[in-house]
Amino acid sequence: xxxxxxxxxxxxxxxxxxxxxxxxxxxxxxxxxxxxxxxxxxxxxxxxxxxxxxxxxxxxxxxxxxxxxxxxxxxxxxxxxxxxxxxxxxxxxxxxxxxxxxxxxxxxxxxxxxxxxxxxxx
Numbered sequence: 001x002x003x004x005x006x007x008x009x010x011x012x013x014x015x016x017x018x019x020x021x022x023x024x025x026x027x028x029x030x031x032x033x034x035x036x037x038x039x040x041x042x043x044x045x046x047x048x049x050x051x052x053x054x055x056x057x058x059x060x061x062x063x064x065x066x067x068x069x070x071x072x073x074x075x076x077x078x079x080x081x082x083x084x085x086x087x088x089x090x091x092x093x094x095x096x097x098x099x100x101x102x103x104x105x106x107x108x109x110x111x112x113x114x115x116x117x118x119x120x121x122x
Contacts, residue, residue, distance in 0.1 A: 001037075001056045006045050006074050006114045013077040014042040015110055016050070017101050018070060025065035031097035036070065040083055040108075053083055055090035063122040071117045073101055075110035083108070 004016060016039045023034035036057050042050030061068040088095050105112065 001058075002072070004045070004047060004072060004074070008044045009076075010044075012043075013040075013080050014045070014050075014113075015040045015075040015077055015081075015105075015108070016042060016047050017073045017075075017104070018056075019073070019099060019101055020059070020061075020068050020070055022061075022065075022068040023097060024062055026067065033071075033099050033101060035088070035096045035099040038085075038088075038104075040077070041080055051083065052087070053085050054088040054096065057090050057096070059118075059120040061120055061122050065121070067119045067121045069117050069119055071101075072115065073112060074114040075105055076113050078109050081108055 008014065016037065018037035019033035019035055021033045022029055023031035035054050038054035039047045039050040039052050059068065059070050086095060
């Protein structure tokens with residue numbers, strides 16, 4: 001699990017997402033975006049203190065599908081939230097595909113404050 005840091009404002013809550021827009025491949029991204037990690041209600045910048053909605057699943061691009069981008073996004077929340085998404089375990093693939101960070105952020109009125117990415121392939 002990556003160790004993510006940002007400069008939090010005391011009293012604010014944050015949401016952290018990690019998605020793969022290249023699932024199962026850049027040439028055929030029919031599962032775009034694949035949700036690898038989703039944590040909300042993070043006080044400060046310690047994701048382990050937040051509410052895990054999707055347990056972390058590391059970068060595991062299928063063999064022969066080329067480079068995949070893994071995008072990490074941090075959003076400021078308008079306050080502590082009640083999420084209605086089902087909780088997904090680290091071993092569950094169900095419900096991870098066809099996620100939209102943009103729609104999720106709009107639904108909960110999240111403000112993007114930080115982002116980064118890395119690439120990986122098998």
